[in-house]
Amino acid sequence: MSHGKQFTLYALKAGPNAWKIVFLLNELGLSYETIYLDFMKGELKAPEYLKINPNGRVPALVDHKNGDLTVWESGAILLYLAEKYDTEKKYFATSEADRFAILQWLFFQVSGQGRVVRFAHFHPEKLPSAIERYQNEIRRVLGVLESILSKQEWLAAGKLTIADLSFSSWNNELGGIAGPGFDFEKEFPATFKWHQRILAVPGVKAGVALKKELNGY
Template identity: 75%
Template sequence: MSHGKQFTLYAHKGGPNPWKVAFLLNELGLSYESVYLDFQAGEHRAPAYTKVNPNGRVPAIIDHKNNDFTVWESGAILLYLVEKYDTEKKYFATSETDRFAILQWLFFQVSGQGPYFGQAAWFTYFHAEKIPSAIERYQKEIKRVLGVLESVLSKQEWLAAGKFTIADLSFVTWNNGITGVLESGFDFEKEFPATYKWHQRVCAVPGVKAGFELKKQLSGH
């Protein structure tokens, strides 16, 4: 089977995690076709997709120029792309110190920020029963994560390696939806000014900006 694009990216129009991958593919100038799964129809749990990702979640990629090599989990995909295709290490690093500085933030995002935001959204919008204590717990955790970011970004422009990397990129989609999961009246810029400015810098990166514009067209937000 021939493919016009190098990658197939399995995604969701509104879901935050696949867009991280799209942003990096944009920045690296790699061609890809996005397949947006219909979660309401259960496409993410169908055998056709669980052959690609047994966890039944998005994103996942297939690299057609590397023997249809498949990777799932957003953090793993970002690492695959920078290790294989970021030859100048523009979005990663070569020194051990910088590599692990980037990795620690990437792991913090995938294990901390993403799940806390996701649970806050679930209990706010989708859970059948309103559980204020659960909503409050995850909102507090989101603010704690923002506080960790603020403590570092108040002293430096980027999270690691003195430049924009996949560490910075990994946080941007969730933070972009912050007003939807925190209480009304939350003022991102006022409460976490350095993190807010950093978020704006990341949003201005061309590949990120283009991705967000497409996301808005597709999902309306």
């Protein structure tokens, strides 16, 4: 089977996780087509998709120029693309110390921020105590970022890396899930400025524009 694009990306139009992959693919200049699954129709749990990602979530990425190698989980995909295709190490590490600094922030994002925002956004029951707990946790994660970004421009390696990109799509969702009265710029000024720098990156800017076009907001 021939493919016009190097990669096939499985995503949701509105969900944040796949968009961090779009940002990196754009920045690396890699060709891809995106298949948008319908969450409400149960397409993430359909047998066809479970063959690609047995966890039944997005994103998943198929690399047609590497024997149709399939990678799922957003952190693993970012790491795969950075290690294999970022040949200039523009978004990844050039030393062991920087590699592990990037990885610790990447793992913090997927295990901390990603889990918290997913619960607050998609949990079927609206439990006030749980919502308050997870909104407080969102602020705690942002506080950790603020403690670092108030002293340096990027999270690791002195440059924009996959660690920074991993937070960007979730931070775009904060207005809808961090609770009434949340003011990103006022409460976490250094983190807000960092986020604005990421949004100005061409590949990120193009991805955000496409998401708005697809979702109408």
